[in-house]
Amino acid sequence: MPRSFDLFAACLPGLEPLLTDELVALGARPKRLRGGVAFAADAPLAMRSCLWLGTASHVLLRLTEFPCRALGELQRKAAQLPWREWLRPNVPVTVRATTHGSRVYHTGAVVERIENALATAFGRPVSPATGADTIVASVHVRFKNDVCTISIDATSTPLHRRGYRLEGAKAPLREDLAHALVLAADWRADTALLDPFCGSGTIPIEAARLALGIAPGRLRDPAMEHLALFDGDAWQVARSAPPPRAAVERAQIAASDRDAGAIEAARRNAERAGVAAAIDFQCCAITATPWLQAGAAPARGVLATNPPFGLRVPKGDRLLPLYQTLGHRARGLGDGWRVALLAHDVRLARRTGLPLRAAWTTRHGGLAVTALTGAVVATET
Ligand SMILES: C[S@@+](CC[C@H](N)C(=O)[O-])C[C@H]1O[C@@H](n2cnc3c(N)ncnc32)[C@H](O)[C@@H]1O
Known part of the structure; x- marks a missing residue:
């Protein structure tokens, strides 16, 4: 597992200042951006953020970034990535893509190239099984100004799904x-x-x-448990740290x-x-x-x-x-x-x-x- 991660905690737009304060309270040095907050963390802090952040909806692990100007280049570079260090072979994967200001602009084609690389790495198609309870790993591919960034969601379901609100009323609040x-x-x-x-x-x-x-995440599965990046010792450290x-x-x-x-x-x-x-x-x-x-x-x-x-x-x-x-x-x-x-x-x-x-x-x-x-x-x- 890497010693440190670049992370992006995503939240509903407007909640960034509260999320920044939450990260400061966890000991991070956050940088507020639109739609979330970037921060660096070791493995226990990355896991603690998934456990304790109450206003975040996702924590993304930014795993790699490289210049890329064509789909063929993406296919070649994606095939060289250490997917098996990041993802578990038995966990289905969804791939999402966004592009802004880049020569690679077709998000469907980006998804297809990444899925091809995953299929080669794992020797099977990666598309997720259907069913509400299925655990899925989410890979996010972002193109911005001809730079491709690949991130993986640290949790398999959004963080606002705490696991206690199994019964709603007329208009339940997130x-x-x-x-x-x-x-x-x-x-x-x-x-x-x-x-x-x-x-x-x-x-x-x-x-x-x-x-x-x-902790907001107390009823949820351990952070990153569905990923090959999971580190049981780091999780124990994260869980036993004080609120x-x-x-x-x-x-x-x-x-x-x-x-x-x-x-x-x-x-x-x-x-x-x-x-x-x-x-x-x-x-x-x-x-x-x-x-x-x-x-x-x-x-x-x-x-x-x-x-x-x-x-x-x-x-x-x-x-x-x-x-x-x-x-x-x-x-x-x-x-x-x-x-x-x-x-x-x-x-x-x-x-x-x-x-x-x-x-x-x-x-x-x-x-x-x-x-x-x-x-x-x-x-x-
Ligand atoms: C928008 S919902 C609240 C949702 C809540 N925050 C949740 O997460 O489930 C508004 C609630 O006000 C209740 N309500 C409407 N009129 C009321 C009244 N006069 N006195 C008390 N409750 C009322 C409704 O029954 C409804 O549950």
Whole structure:
């Protein structure tokens, strides 16, 4: 296994600053780029990044780079690459290609040349078996300004698939976005966190795992295990290193939703995530949420939530009273609270009357979504 890797941690556009901070906390010296962050790492740090990054979707190992101006040249150079040092013979491979500003511009032909080289190296066709659970190695070939870069995904499934959210609700949020919302809220884990529209529980579960020091990748297969690059000793080092941020012993987290099925799913998801004891789930409408009753909330905390967008769940204009109720109830929490809302319609979110500022914007399920955060300015009583 190489002593050190050049890596690229990819994330949804807009999350790069949070991902950079996460990498700094892991001890890396990251360079922020569009769509992700580049960094160098030894094998344990490369594996730790797959285990601990909460806002990344992939970690790519950049394995080689060479000038290339023609498909014939690619075929020749690809045949000389040490594929058997990188990939396992029994693991199917998918090849993806992109090209920009290069004489080689036909991505389908690039994929075909690389697949030919793999077939020669392994003595079999490389195309992946079908089936949702099949482990597949992903090779990424990028042409930029006549330079070909070959990378391999360090994990066989995207990092946001943590493995606990086996049951969704109406419009489940991606785990990396829930993680990014909690990070943007600047939540201190020794204070409270409330999600009154918790659905399948993604936001409170990500918050609880952050608070208790549970790695986002804890339920996932060991990083790189599906590759010939896997190093069991490095994995043991990576796994036994302490969490990148201080953990608390007990978290104070409440979550509610008016949909009984969503709450049942959220409880089971939290069980799988190892945080069921840390979250108090209640089935109730926002107007009956226990901490949103006068004087019932802890003194300090964050209300972090993803209210209905009005697209996949009931229609936009009908949501105005719901957002106004949210704003009114949030102000009742008191000055020790902050709010973090994930919104599709920023104007609707502002109708909460809360002083919100955009922390990041990205796309989720084909929609632009913005994380809005702000301090609660309490209502006079
Ligand atoms: C966008 S979804 C939240 C998704 C959640 N973040 C997840 O990852 O599954 C909004 C949720 O708000 C809930 N909801 C809608 N109106 C509500 C109300 N008046 N009181 C409480 N929950 C409500 C819906 O049942 C739905 O689960």
